[in-house]
Amino acid sequence: xxxxxxxxxxxxxxxxxxxxxxxxxxxxxxxxxxxxxxxxxxxxxxxxxxxxxxxxxxxxxxxxxxxxxxxxxxxxxxxxxxxxxxxxxxxxxxxxxxxxxxxxxxxxxxxx
Amino acid sequence: xxxxxxxxxxxxxxxxxxxxxxxxxxxxxxxxxxxxxxxxxxxxxxxxxxxxxxxxxxxxxxxxxxxxxxxxxxxxxxxxxxxxxxxxxxxxxxxxxxxxxxxxxxxxxx
Numbered sequence: 001x002x003x004x005x006x007x008x009x010x011x012x013x014x015x016x017x018x019x020x021x022x023x024x025x026x027x028x029x030x031x032x033x034x035x036x037x038x039x040x041x042x043x044x045x046x047x048x049x050x051x052x053x054x055x056x057x058x059x060x061x062x063x064x065x066x067x068x069x070x071x072x073x074x075x076x077x078x079x080x081x082x083x084x085x086x087x088x089x090x091x092x093x094x095x096x097x098x099x100x101x102x103x104x105x106x107x108x109x110x111x112x
Numbered sequence: 113x114x115x116x117x118x119x120x121x122x123x124x125x126x127x128x129x130x131x132x133x134x135x136x137x138x139x140x141x142x143x144x145x146x147x148x149x150x151x152x153x154x155x156x157x158x159x160x161x162x163x164x165x166x167x168x169x170x171x172x173x174x175x176x177x178x179x180x181x182x183x184x185x186x187x188x189x190x191x192x193x194x195x196x197x198x199x200x201x202x203x204x205x206x207x208x209x210x211x212x213x214x215x216x217x218x219x220x221x222x
Binding site for chain 1: 144146148153154155156157158161163199204211212213214215
């Protein structure tokens with residue numbers, strides 16, 4: 001069965017510090033991978049998606065970047081965090097062929 | 113992916129059916145309708161999806177209108193644990209991108 005791992009669960013970082021959130025998927029090959037952010041009480045905002053190694057599409061210009069160094073690994077990064085980067089970050093995968101998205105448990109990031 | 117519209121909130125009595133509507137009037141022919149729910153501080157949980165036929169699984173039923181412009185998620189016997197935010201999205205996961213609206217907050221009351 002497919003499993004998605006996302007860590008850490010919570011993170012508190014000062015403004016200006018770097019960020020690296022990692023997501024890995026097990027049990028599937030060549031998945032579509034996604035990073036979402038959710039503000040309190042709001043829906044999910046798509047940040048990045050990837051349909052293959054090294055293929056990254058950005059949906060919202062911002063302070064963040066994403067990379068896919070391996071087939072089942074998706075990394076969200078920032079060189080210098082802003083206060084506005086605080087939020088709930090979710091990684092998701094889909095096998096394609098109109099199979100549903102499956103989400104990780106998320107990382108709650110607080111930038112202070 | 114098509115834009116979806118859902119009521120911001122709904123109440124349902126425990127044990128009764130919860131019917132959650134969704135409008136997706138701009139859905140294209142290759143987009144499926146997906147439903148997810150999110151309990152506070154957790155990742156969204158997949159519930160059900162369909163293209164044009166009605167679907168049923170162990171969690172819920174999905175009714176899609178013939179013109180595919182709207183759908184209804186049915187929780188046949190709502191429990192207190194069904195209290196959550198429910199998201200309806202129309203998308204083609206083969207195309208990569210997907211966006212979520214603000215969803216419907218369902219509150220199941222005893």
